Amino acid sequence: MGATDTLREDHRQIRRLQAVISRCHAALSAGRDIPLDDMDRIPRIIGGFVDSVHYSREEDSYFPCVAGYGGLNEDIRRLLIEHEFSRRIAAKIEGHLAAWRAGRDSREPVARYMRTYCIYLEDHMGKEEAFFDRAEAESLSPEEERQMYEQFRTSVADSRMDEMVREVEYLEGREWCKT
Ligand SMILES: [Fe+2]
Numbered sequence: 001m002g003a004t005d006t007l008r009e010d011h012r013q014i015r016r017l018q019a020v021i022s023r024c025h026a027a028l029s030a031g032r033d034i035p036l037d038d039m040d041r042i043p044r045i046i047g048g049f050v051d052s053v054h055y056s057r058e059e060d061s062y063f064p065c066v067a068g069y070g071g072l073n074e075d076i077r078r079l080l081i082e083h084e085f086s087r088r089i090a091a092k093i094e095g096h097l098a099a100w101r102a103g104r105d106s107r108e109p110v111a112r113y114m115r116t117y118c119i120y121l122e123d124h125m126g127k128e129e130a131f132f133d134r135a136e137a138e139s140l141s142p143e144e145e146r147q148m149y150e151q152f153r154t155s156v157a158d159s160r161m162d163e164m165v166r167e168v169e170y171l172e173g174r175e176w177c178k179t
């Protein structure tokens with residue numbers, strides 16, 4: 001396994017989170033109640049894994065390495081802009097959940113930003129996977145794949161991945177998520 005496969009595997013797990021967020025949005029829009037404690041887990045998972053582990057693998061290692069070859073710089077620029085968009089949406093979800101907890105009915109904005117986040121994930125990961133295919137085929141050497149793979153395998157990253165999987169499994173098992 002190399003660095004590109006690690007990122008693909010991250011995406012597989014993030015797609016599970018995406019499915020949970022989609023369920024959450026659908027339930028809220030249908031007027032069903034979801035415990036705030038459950039919903040609060042979503043921005044926590046985004047912050048704890050999607051942003052701090054997965055984006056940092058892409059932004060701090062993978063993109064700069066691919067950029068060294070020159071051919072995919074425009075794609076990288078767009079993917080980075082999308083990461084910023086994603087951070088803003090996640091902050092909106094978190095902010096509206098906090099307002100909801102403080103007593104303001106925030107069902108509508110929470111549902112809306114969750115839907116936006118799902119659409120973002122679908123679009124971004126699809127584009128990025130096409131980018132991974134090209135980077136793997138046209139740019140990265142086996143040695144670079146191996147070196148970045150080693151770099152990605154830190155104990156902090158591994159434990160955050162485990163934590164995300166546990167959290168996603170918990171949410172998948174909740175009643176609102178199953179129906
Ligand atoms: Fe990305």
Ligand SMILES: [Fe+2]
Nearest residue numbers: 011054058128
């Ligand atoms: Fe990604």
